[in-house]
Amino acid sequence: MTELLRFGLLGGLLGLDGTAVGQFMISRPLVAGWLAGWVAGVPGMGIAIGAILELFLLVSFPTGGARFPEGSTAAVVAVGVAVPFEGSGAVAASVAMGLVWGQVGGWSVTVQRHVNGRLLSEDIGRHTGRLGRAHLLAIVGDFLRGAVVTVAGVTLGRAGLGLADGRWPVDAGVSTGVLYVGAAVSLGILLHDLGGFRRRRVLFVLGLAVGIVGARFL
Amino acid sequence: MLMRSLLIQGAWNYRTMLGSGFAFALLPTLKRVYGKDPEELARAIERHSEHFNAHPYLAPIALGAVARLETDQVDGDTVRRFRTAVRGPLGGLGDTLVWATWLPLVAVCSLVLYWFGVPGGVVVLAFVVVYNVGHLGLRAWGLRLGLDAGRDVGARLTAVDLGGWARRLQGPLAIGLGVLSGVVLSAPGGVSSSGPAWAALAAVAFVVGLVGGHRVWRPAAVVTVGVIGFIGLWGILT
Numbered sequence: 497m498t499e500l501l502r503f504g505l506l507g508g509l510l511g512l513d514g515t516a517v518g519q520f521m522i523s524r525p526l527v528a529g530w531l532a533g534w535v536a537g538v539p540g541m542g543i544a545i546g547a548i549l550e551l552f553l554l555v556s557f558p559t560g561g562a563r564f565p566e567g568s569t570a571a572v573v574a575v576g577v578a579v580p581f582e583g584s585g586a587v588a589a590s591v592a593m594g595l596v597w598g599q600v601g602g603w604s605v606t607v608q609r610h611v612n613g614r615l616l617s618e619d620i621g622r623h624t625g626r627l628g629r630a631h632l633l634a635i636v637g638d639f640l641r642g643a644v645v646t647v648a649g650v651t652l653g654r655a656g657l658g659l660a661d662g663r664w665p666v667d668a669g670v671s672t673g674v675l676y677v678g679a680a681v682s683l684g685i686l687l688h689d690l691g692g693f694r695r696r697r698v699l700f701v702l703g704l705a706v707g708i709v710g711a712r713f714l
Numbered sequence: 715m716l717m718r719s720l721l722i723q724g725a726w727n728y729r730t731m732l733g734s735g736f737a738f739a740l741l742p743t744l745k746r747v748y749g750k751d752p753e754e755l756a757r758a759i760e761r762h763s764e765h766f767n768a769h770p771y772l773a774p775i776a777l778g779a780v781a782r783l784e785t786d787q788v789d790g791d792t793v794r795r796f797r798t799a800v801r802g803p804l805g806g807l808g809d810t811l812v813w814a815t816w817l818p819l820v821a822v823c824s825l826v827l828y829w830f831g832v833p834g835g836v837v838v839l840a841f842v843v844v845y846n847v848g849h850l851g852l853r854a855w856g857l858r859l860g861l862d863a864g865r866d867v868g869a870r871l872t873a874v875d876l877g878g879w880a881r882r883l884q885g886p887l888a889i890g891l892g893v894l895s896g897v898v899l900s901a902p903g904g905v906s907s908s909g910p911a912w913a914a915l916a917a918v919a920f921v922v923g924l925v926g927g928h929r930v931w932r933p934a935a936v937v938t939v940g941v942i943g944f945i946g947l948w949g950i951l952t
Contacts, residue, residue, distance in 0.1 A: 518720045519770055521845050526824060530838045543834035547825060554821060557813035592942040595935050613727035616734045631738045634725035663949035673908030678938030680916040683895050684923020685931055686818060690888050693924055699888040707896020714831055714901055
């Protein structure tokens, strides 16, 4: 229960960073995953999950009015789901849950934004104190939204993964292989955004060679 | 005003977008200028609570310029027109420079560090510090620019050529993306550890993303979740 509460608090705080407060990008999956792992006493597992989710969400940004998957919710829920399980599918299943719950988080952000619109009345200037109060209320609401969505995700995810724990039919190599294939699409999209392979081929291939050779020395 | 600009999206909504946050960030300035005239203060707050949209990191440019105009007692309609004129460029420019370039560049470099075996805490610290040097530097520089330039902020912004900075950073990002792809492919625990078939599938998936762009992201995520869900269900039922 205490652990669930900690995940909820973290989800609420990181949810604020996504849009409402600062945007220091501590809500990115890489950071959020490590923080969630640190909260649960498994920072190594946290950043491993966060890094895979970061690969998926490299091309997802909190731009304007667009609905985007919420990276912090995805990462905290994924780590929260993975913690009690040890089977070969724990990481893959929790990342999948994180991807799903990131979308739920994105949807909840949209709802919060509609609520914010109602908090701000048309004649807000008539009462100078009202602007500050409405602003503060919206921020508190966003924190609660992030916390509730995170707790719900961890609870549901643990119940779901509990059914499959110990019964995962494939080894960890296959499970992570599926994840990497999915994440590779995002890397391709990022190169697409940079002008495509034809325009960036020299720099990209140079980097690819450095990466492959460098990895051999690890 | 710089600290308040960190909360400019605190009440983001579909009606005024950053509008109320803009007024919130400007409130101390408005109180200083119109403090003795409650009616004028109310009109100024209403004026600045109207629809406004810009990239949050570049919004301080508009905040600074508008604060300068209000301090100079420029008439309300002129301030309103100025505010409307600057919001578009600040949105597109910020999206290109920050979301499409700076953030992926720092994230890709951090992921490369992680896959090269740098301890997780160091990777996270490097990401947060490097990213926010750029982030907070941009906010502080923008506010100063706006306060200095006032209504001439457009010309000063053109001279600085932030779009050019984005283009210059895209080269290093392409190299970093290449390094990351190579490391994820070859490092221990990477795609190759799952077997050559998975490496080939990942290469095909990369090409799908390269050709399809953003429209294939969601289908790819759905397929990934679907396959993992199917594996889990298969385990439960057998």
